[in-house]
Amino acid sequence: MSRVLSEHCIDHVVLERGEVANSWRRERWDSLRLLTPNWLSRLPGYAYGGSDPDGFMNLAEVVSFIAGFAVETSAPVRTHTTVTSVNSIEGGYQVATERGEIRCRCLVLATGASNRARVPDLHRAVPQTVQCLTTFSYRNPDQLPSGGVLVVGAAATGVQLADEIHRSGRPVTLCVGEHVRLPRTYRGRDILWWMENSGVWNQSYDQIEDLERARRLPSPQLVGTPEHSTLELNTLSGAGIKIVGKLAAVRDGRALFSGGLANQFALADLKMERLLDTFDAWARDSDIDSEVGPVERFAPTRAPSSTRLSLDLRSGEIGAIVWATGYRPDYRWLNVSVINHKGELRHDGGVVSEAPGMYALGLPVLRRRKSTFINGAEADARDLARHLAGYLACDTDVPSVAIREL
Numbered sequence: 001m002s003r004v005l006s007e008h009c010i011d012h013v014v015l016e017r018g019e020v021a022n023s024w025r026r027e028r029w030d031s032l033r034l035l036t037p038n039w040l041s042r043l044p045g046y047a048y049g050g051s052d053p054d055g056f057m058n059l060a061e062v063v064s065f066i067a068g069f070a071v072e073t074s075a076p077v078r079t080h081t082t083v084t085s086v087n088s089i090e091g092g093y094q095v096a097t098e099r100g101e102i103r104c105r106c107l108v109l110a111t112g113a114s115n116r117a118r119v120p121d122l123h124r125a126v127p128q129t130v131q132c133l134t135t136f137s138y139r140n141p142d143q144l145p146s147g148g149v150l151v152v153g154a155a156a157t158g159v160q161l162a163d164e165i166h167r168s169g170r171p172v173t174l175c176v177g178e179h180v181r182l183p184r185t186y187r188g189r190d191i192l193w194w195m196e197n198s199g200v201w202n203q204s205y206d207q208i209e210d211l212e213r214a215r216r217l218p219s220p221q222l223v224g225t226p227e228h229s230t231l232e233l234n235t236l237s238g239a240g241i242k243i244v245g246k247l248a249a250v251r252d253g254r255a256l257f258s259g260g261l262a263n264q265f266a267l268a269d270l271k272m273e274r275l276l277d278t279f280d281a282w283a284r285d286s287d288i289d290s291e292v293g294p295v296e297r298f299a300p301t302r303a304p305s306s307t308r309l310s311l312d313l314r315s316g317e318i319g320a321i322v323w324a325t326g327y328r329p330d331y332r333w334l335n336v337s338v339i340n341h342k343g344e345l346r347h348d349g350g351v352v353s354e355a356p357g358m359y360a361l362g363l364p365v366l367r368r369r370k371s372t373f374i375n376g377a378e379a380d381a382r383d384l385a386r387h388l389a390g391y392l393a394c395d396t397d398v399p400s401v402a403i404r405e406l
Helices: 002-007 022-026 059-072 122-123 156-169 189-196 211-215 233-238 261-283 372-392
Strands: 012-016 082-090 092-096 101-105 106-109 131-134 148-152 172-176 242-245 245-252 254-257 310-312 317-322 358-360 401-405
Touching: 002 012, 002 372, 012 358, 022 059, 092 106, 101 401, 106 372, 122 245, 148 156, 156 233, 172 233, 233 242, 242 261, 358 372
Parallel strands: 012 401, 106 358, 106 401, 131 317, 148 172, 148 317, 172 242
Antiparallel strands: 082 092, 092 101, 245 254, 254 310
């Protein structure tokens, strides 16, 4: 957004509570790699320029990429500037920080939706003898106590951590609810090549039938590895990871799991098949069938012949629980009435109509299906910057825009 605002000659500042790329530096596990291949890592006027376009950046490389972009664009970033509150004032907003106050006519919330771990309330009933970690506090298997590990959640993060912890030699049980199954590659191309080129990823938010549901969907079961591996439940169960249903309750020290795993698997398989059908139809219509591999279909997810419906957390079998149950935004500092009862920002494609001059960037399916991916930021930023530029109708003696970024 800073880069695009500069192109519009709009005066602005970027407020960052830590260092540039702070979340990547401080709030991710050690082995994390991007889910998107390097050739998809692009920002306005800036793209991956290394020798491995089909690879996947590790943490250090992501930090270097984003920090390099900040330098390249001379972004006016004020680091170590924590915003403590935002209030509406006449003609704009008053932004209080630990280093002083800023008045601005417009405010861009680029904090994203992954500020706090989303942990279900039932975690309070877990016995104190079981160590609990979230995806913010987990770094690597060495920090875990001895004994088995219960990983709750089977989106991208959950399956990756279950695999990593199991490889460390610990018994792992994985709780699976609704999930999105995808192969890493399809017909010889990365699955995200298909998402990007077929137009699926570019679908506009106002063309999606059930937008609220689309914004709640878990991230697809993908992993970025040098081998371009597909990490799916069949692989995990074949390696010895125990698959159970969604964690429904914790009562008297026992974890209770939902039944119906076969139905969850069938639904995820069906959705994957429909998506692959969409890709095949696009390939035929675009006359590129001869340029890609033959049509593929994948074995159904195997439901276990029997699965546990409960687990005694007091028995010592489970030493730790990793809550891979997603994230939620944090707007505790935003003293403007634009937050719904779920703690989510009310907006229309990133335009906060109830608070003129306020915008959001980086939320799930903000303006397109790819909004939360690095390569999805530019198109959204350009759309919103045009709207913002139109809003700024007169001169002002304060910065036009403060970009609030965590």
